[in-house]
Amino acid sequence: MPRKHLRQLLRLWPFRMIIRGRRRLDGATKRARTLETEWHRHPVMVKRRTAFGRLVAAASNLYFRLAGLPIWMCDHNRCWQRWEVGCFRLLNPGFRAFALGRRTICIAKLPGESLWAHLRRGTLNHRMIKAAAREFRRAHQLHCETLAGPWSHGDACTENVLYDPATDRARFIDFEFLHDKGLPPETRHADDLLIFTLDLMSVSPGDRWLPLTLTFLRTYGDPSVIAELRKRLSPPRGAQRIWWRVRTRFVRPQTVNRFLHQLAQAIDQGVLTAPEPAELPESPSPRRHRRRHSATFHTTSPGTPNASSRTRRIKASAIAVPGSIPSSRPTTR
Ligand SMILES: Nc1ncnc2c1ncn2[C@@H]1O[C@H](COP(=O)(O)OP(=O)(O)O)[C@@H](O)[C@H]1O
Numbered sequence: 001m002p003r004k005h006l007r008q009l010l011r012l013w014p015f016r017m018i019i020r021g022r023r024r025l026d027g028a029t030k031r032a033r034t035l036e037t038e039w040h041r042h043p044v045m046v047k048r049r050t051a052f053g054r055l056v057a058a059a060s061n062l063y064f065r066l067a068g069l070p071i072w073m074c075d076h077n078r079c080w081q082r083w084e085v086g087c088f089r090l091l092n093p094g095f096r097a098f099a100l101g102r103r104t105i106c107i108a109k110l111p112g113e114s115l116w117a118h119l120r121r122g123t124l125n126h127r128m129i130k131a132a133a134r135e136f137r138r139a140h141q142l143h144c145e146t147l148a149g150p151w152s153h154g155d156a157c158t159e160n161v162l163y164d165p166a167t168d169r170a171r172f173i174d175f176e177f178l179h180d181k182g183l184p185p186e187t188r189h190a191d192d193l194l195i196f197t198l199d200l201m202s203v204s205p206g207d208r209w210l211p212l213t214l215t216f217l218r219t220y221g222d223p224s225v226i227a228e229l230r231k232r233l234s235p236p237r238g239a240q241r242i243w244w245r246v247r248t249r250f251v252r253p254q255t256v257n258r259f260l261h262q263l264a265q266a267i268d269q270g271v272l273t274a275p276e277p278a279e280l281p282e283s284p285s286p287r288r289h290r291r292r293h294s295a296t297f298h299t300t301s302p303g304t305p306n307a308s309s310r311t312r313r314i315k316a317s318a319i320a321v322p323g324s325i326p327s328s329r330p331t332t333r
Pocket residue numbers: 031032034045047107108109110111114159160162173174175176
């Protein structure tokens with residue numbers, strides 16, 4: 001091997017080791033792996049908890065307890081399987097879901113794409129947001145035995161909401177978190193709304209987050225839950241700030257605080273109870289062009305100067321003799 005190539009290889013070697021090591025670690029630290037496959041010719045998602053998954057869940061739960069956060073993640077695999085399959089069946093009757101072995105579940109593939117994907121691409125619109133709000137409202141009215149009351153998600157971020165344009169329906173996926181049973185339903189529901197709203201704030205381009213959020217809350221439309229949400233529109237203190245940073249996708253805290261203040265102001269001013277404003281076009285309107293006269297196929301009416309007459313006038317003025325000399329010959333009588 002030429003010496004030059006050998007030197008290059010040696011120089012790159014440590015970096016390749018680091019990159020490979022990081023990739024391996026990324027794979028290992030994932031809580032669960034989800035694969036799309038077929039089950040008796042039906043498209044399904046097979047989700048398998050990694051060996052690391054239980055450890056992550058246990059460590060997260062320790063942090064939640066110490067920070068005083070009223071959520072927890074299913075750590076025991078059996079408990080996770082029961083919760084994930086149970087929620088999926090409750091919310092999506094007609095779609096299959098079951099546990100496979102000790103740390104795998106198999107659930108029907110739901111149509112559509114996650115709102116997170118739309119959010120990242122900038123294609124999230126009011127129609128999708130309204131569908132999501134309707135699903136939040138519907139799901140929050142279902143009775144859940146585990147929570148001994150109305151159901152709540154616990155991790156209702158945009159990644160876990162799929163939207164199907166064909167039926168204009170949104171659906172929840174990914175049930176690994178649970179709210180504390182002891183919390184009143186309004187508090188649990190307000191937490192779901194907050195998590196979804198924080199995603200809109202953190203990722204929507206420009207100022208689009210506010211109209212989208214207002215549409216979401218207006219469509220959800222439960223005043224007691226929105227009142228509860230209003231109380232929570234301020235950043236937490238202490239150890240809860242770590243989770244808050246995760247929830248706000250590590251966006252600058254000053255920016256998030258400004259947005260929270262804007263939303264609180266809008267709610268206080270009664271924007272949600274005011275009649276819904278006329279819908280704006282979802283996509284940016286096409287640029288307006290100033291109409292110009294066609295130089296070629298322009299219809300003319302009598303008196304409209306046309307190219308040839310103008311040319312004639314210019315020519316005539318160019319060859320015109322000074323005014324003192326008459327343009328026509330003297331006439332003879
Ligand atoms: N039932 C489903 N139908 C369609 N896609 C799904 C379904 N469940 C999961 N997915 C896809 O797999 C991804 C990861 O699944 P999820 O249950 O959210 O696991 P994770 O805990 O890794 O977030 C989702 O973002 C979604 O794109």
